[in-house]
Amino acid sequence: MKKILLIISSLFFALEAFANQPVDWQLGFQKAASESMREIVAFHDKLLLPIIIAISVFVLFLMLYACVRFRASANPNPSKRTHNVTVEILWTLIPCLILIVMAVPSFKILYKQDTIPKADLTIKAVGYQWYWGYEYPDENIIFDSYMVEEKDLRADQPRLLAVDNEVVVPVNKVVKVLITANDVLHAWALPSFGVKRDAVPGRINETWFKAEKEGTYYGQCSELCGIKHAFMPITVKVVSEEDYQEWLSEARVKFAKEEIENDKLKLASK
Numbered sequence: 001m002k003k004i005l006l007i008i009s010s011l012f013f014a015l016e017a018f019a020n021q022p023v024d025w026q027l028g029f030q031k032a033a034s035e036s037m038r039e040i041v042a043f044h045d046k047l048l049l050p051i052i053i054a055i056s057v058f059v060l061f062l063m064l065y066a067c068v069r070f071r072a073s074a075n076p077n078p079s080k081r082t083h084n085v086t087v088e089i090l091w092t093l094i095p096c097l098i099l100i101v102m103a104v105p106s107f108k109i110l111y112k113q114d115t116i117p118k119a120d121l122t123i124k125a126v127g128y129q130w131y132w133g134y135e136y137p138d139e140n141i142i143f144d145s146y147m148v149e150e151k152d153l154r155a156d157q158p159r160l161l162a163v164d165n166e167v168v169v170p171v172n173k174v175v176k177v178l179i180t181a182n183d184v185l186h187a188w189a190l191p192s193f194g195v196k197r198d199a200v201p202g203r204i205n206e207t208w209f210k211a212e213k214e215g216t217y218y219g220q221c222s223e224l225c226g227i228k229h230a231f232m233p234i235t236v237k238v239v240s241e242e243d244y245q246e247w248l249s250e251a252r253v254k255f256a257k258e259e260i261e262n263d264k265l266k267l268a269s270k
Ligand SMILES: [Cu+2]
Pocket: 127, 128, 185, 186, 187, 221, 222, 223, 224, 225, 229, 232
């Protein structure tokens, strides 16, 4: 009983606190944290859902109507009709019109996402079997980001989503993300930002986001990439500009690219 109450109350109260990751009994999308995700959610909720519901109700009505109206007992002599030109034109034309109505706003959103505004910072995400590696090319920073095992989770870390080294970005800044992979196809996806791009070996894809609210946002590799596909989550921490600068000055030392590469060279030469 207590559990049920907890689940019900979490539906109403916990949404805010856990807004950036999936919640139990969730219906629909995660809460949007960027303009492009807000547009995607509005497109789905205000246009697609009404159309889907209307079509489902209409088809259900037709099926029930046909079952009752044309049942064998009421129609001892079945109709021999095979064609009806008007109906055939209608059931071709109307779906076409519905598709056009959906396509126009859909392409608008897609093209808007495709145009990358002037970036305030650039990060590079590299998919590996099975973890993500990140680089801040302008800051000489490089690090790997592994999932935190269940036994090592802190109380505030969600299972299968938390990582040891999070991506840190400032709030309200345009972040350009370069995405590639080292071995097989992966995909870098963050639902709250409305971002999902394939990570392809030998090719660099790019996307962008502008997070509007500080917080920790969780995503997952979204291209089946092997046995541990489910265990290479993505965590992005959105912080204030001051906190970001502070993190940068620490990260430049801790994750200094040159030193890490020198260490690797040293190891290799041993
Ligand atoms: Cu993957």
